[in-house]
Amino acid sequence: MASFLRPDRFFIVQSSALHGDGVFAAEPQQVRDEEPLWEETPNLFLQSVENRADALICANCHGFVGTLGTQLDVLHKKVSREDTEQLATRAMQPQGSEDEVLSKGIVFCEQECGEMYCSPACAREHWNRSHCLLCTGSMVEDEPLVNFKMHAIKTNEIFLMVADHFAEICTRVDAAVGEVEDENQKKQYAEAAAREATQPYATFVRNLWWDVALPHEGEDPRELAESLINLVNESWNYLNIALCLEQRGLAEYLSVEYMSRTIGMFEQNNVGVRLQSPLADKVGMLEPGEEQVKTWSTAVEQIAATLPPPMECMECEDEEEEEESGDPAYDAMFRVLEEYGDTTIFPPVDGAAFYLKICKINHSCEPNVRVEYKHGNTSAVEGERRARNLIAYVKVGPF
Numbered sequence: 001m002a003s004f005l006r007p008d009r010f011f012i013v014q015s016s017a018l019h020g021d022g023v024f025a026a027e028p029q030q031v032r033d034e035e036p037l038w039e040e041t042p043n044l045f046l047q048s049v050e051n052r053a054d055a056l057i058c059a060n061c062h063g064f065v066g067t068l069g070t071q072l073d074v075l076h077k078k079v080s081r082e083d084t085e086q087l088a089t090r091a092m093q094p095q096g097s098e099d100e101v102l103s104k105g106i107v108f109c110e111q112e113c114g115e116m117y118c119s120p121a122c123a124r125e126h127w128n129r130s131h132c133l134l135c136t137g138s139m140v141e142d143e144p145l146v147n148f149k150m151h152a153i154k155t156n157e158i159f160l161m162v163a164d165h166f167a168e169i170c171t172r173v174d175a176a177v178g179e180v181e182d183e184n185q186k187k188q189y190a191e192a193a194a195r196e197a198t199q200p201y202a203t204f205v206r207n208l209w210w211d212v213a214l215p216h217e218g219e220d221p222r223e224l225a226e227s228l229i230n231l232v233n234e235s236w237n238y239l240n241i242a243l244c245l246e247q248r249g250l251a252e253y254l255s256v257e258y259m260s261r262t263i264g265m266f267e268q269n270n271v272g273v274r275l276q277s278p279l280a281d282k283v284g285m286l287e288p289g290e291e292q293v294k295t296w297s298t299a300v301e302q303i304a305a306t307l308p309p310p311m312e313c314m315e316c317e318d319e320e321e322e323e324e325s326g327d328p329a330y331d332a333m334f335r336v337l338e339e340y341g342d343t344t345i346f347p348p349v350d351g352a353a354f355y356l357k358i359c360k361i362n363h364s365c366e367p368n369v370r371v372e373y374k375h376g377n378t379s380a381v382e383g384e385r386r387a388r389n390l391i392a393y394v395k396v397g398p399f
Contacts, residue, residue: 011038013203013360021203021360037369039378042353043200045273046161049153053081054347055277058103059115059131060122062349063375064278065106066091069099071279075303075346084108087116102278111137130167133243148238159235161270161352162262163243166254169197170243173250190249200356205268206261212268232260266352269359273373275349280342288327297333303345310340355379 012024045062047055056065056074064071070091073079079086091106103118109127113135117123127135139146152159176193180186209232210225236256245251283300286293324331337345358371358379373379 011357013357023357023361035382037381038357039374039380040355040358041378042355044161044164044354045351046157046164046353047349047351049157049160051347051350055349056081056087056106056116057349058118058122060117060126062275063103063118064349065103065116065118067094067099067101068279068282069094070106071102071277072299072303075279075306076299077306081116082114084112084114084116100278100282109135109137111135113137128171130164130171133167133170134163143242144238145242148235148242151235151238155231155235158263158266158352159239161266161354162235162259163239165262166239166243166245166259169194169254170245170248170250172197173248187249191253194250194253201262201265204265204359207264207268208257209260209263209267212264229260232256232263235259266354270352270354271359271371271379273349273351273353275373275375277346277348280346280348283333283337283342283346286330288325288330293327293333294329297329300333300336300345304336304340307340307344310344353379 013021014024015021047057047062054075056071057063058065066087067090070087073090074081074087079090081087088106088108091103094101107117107120107123109115109117109123109131114137115123115126115131115135117126134145136143136146136149148163149160152163173190173193176189177186180189210228213224213228215221215224233256236259239259240246240251243250245254283296286296353373358381361369361371361381369381371379371381
């Protein structure tokens with residue numbers, strides 16, 4: 001959903017000369033430099049599987065959960081994402097005044113699949129939208145949904161985003177069909193609900209995945225296409241059984257081709273997301289001599305101790321050393337951050353998101369707007385110079 005900071009009439013979605021729909025400023029002279037234009041919640045969001053272990057966020061609103069101490073404990077390896085009881089307990093017991101609260105506790109999926117939320121409301125919303133069909137908490141190995149997710153993790157995480165899209169369509173179809181018993185009427189309701197659920201995606205470029213995927217240098221394009229075709233077929237077969245697509249009358253609608261075109265749409269339109277850790281925000285606000293500096297300096301060193309040694313940088317040897325602040329703990333902390341990199345010490349949220357409006361902004365390496373991901377669940381679009389055709393580089397900030 002988009003929330004316009006300027007009146008909706010200022011921005012038009014219409015056919016673009018480049019491809020598919022584009023977003024245009026109806027009155028470009030009204031757009032001022034650096035002016036926020038609109039905020040938008042992603043329709044689909046995927047946190048990378050590897051990143052889930054380091055950045056604890058709500059599976060529904062995608063904001064950080066728990067407390068700063070909870071996030072630190074995970075990076076210190078004192079507790080893991082799988083230790084749900086410990087995490088829930090620690091999140092409800094802030095450790096002193098320095099431990100800032102990010103959410104009112106951590107709520108876990110009642111089926112014990114490991115999904116976490118910032119509140120019961122977010123847990124219910126996610127369950128009703130799609131998680132009710134994608135939860136593996138009560139399942140055993142070798143069930144179709146478990147096999148699907150393992151296949152996605154081993155091959156390409158984009159299948160997980162596709163599953164979220166498919167599951168949401170299924171829940172909307174189920175709600176539309178309800179208690180209808182007549183098979184013909186049930187089919188009509190199902191098809192109408194599926195059309196309504198997929199309509200917002202219909203005006204994006206929806207090429208087949210194997211037609212848009214670029215081979216690596218020296219890779220045979222035909223072999224790449226064949227491998228992607230096989231991957232989609234394998235993934236669809238698992239998902240077809242897991243979501244009971246045939247029983248729902250959706251196997252032809254949500255077909256192998258639909259899955260491939262959806263992945264192609266994601267590949268061409270998704271935006272990468274990086275949201276800075278609140279731990280990095282906290283450290284960035286510290287000043288030399290503050291009481292908290294020693295605590296945070298120790299925390300940074302403890303995180304570094306859990307990581308492999310950083311690679312040596314030959315260019316860094318020639319750089320001039322920064323002037324010390326006079327606070328040994330402060331200087332030691334920032335030496336570690338510089339040596340390892342602040343995003344290595346405090347991993348940001350890393351993933352991909354699909355927006356119904358932002359993803360229709362045409363891409364360019366010479367953009368006139370920028371998209372900045374903020375506070376977990378919205379991106380603010382800001383104008384940089386007056387132009388009718390809004391274009392943005394594909395990366396999502398902060399810059």
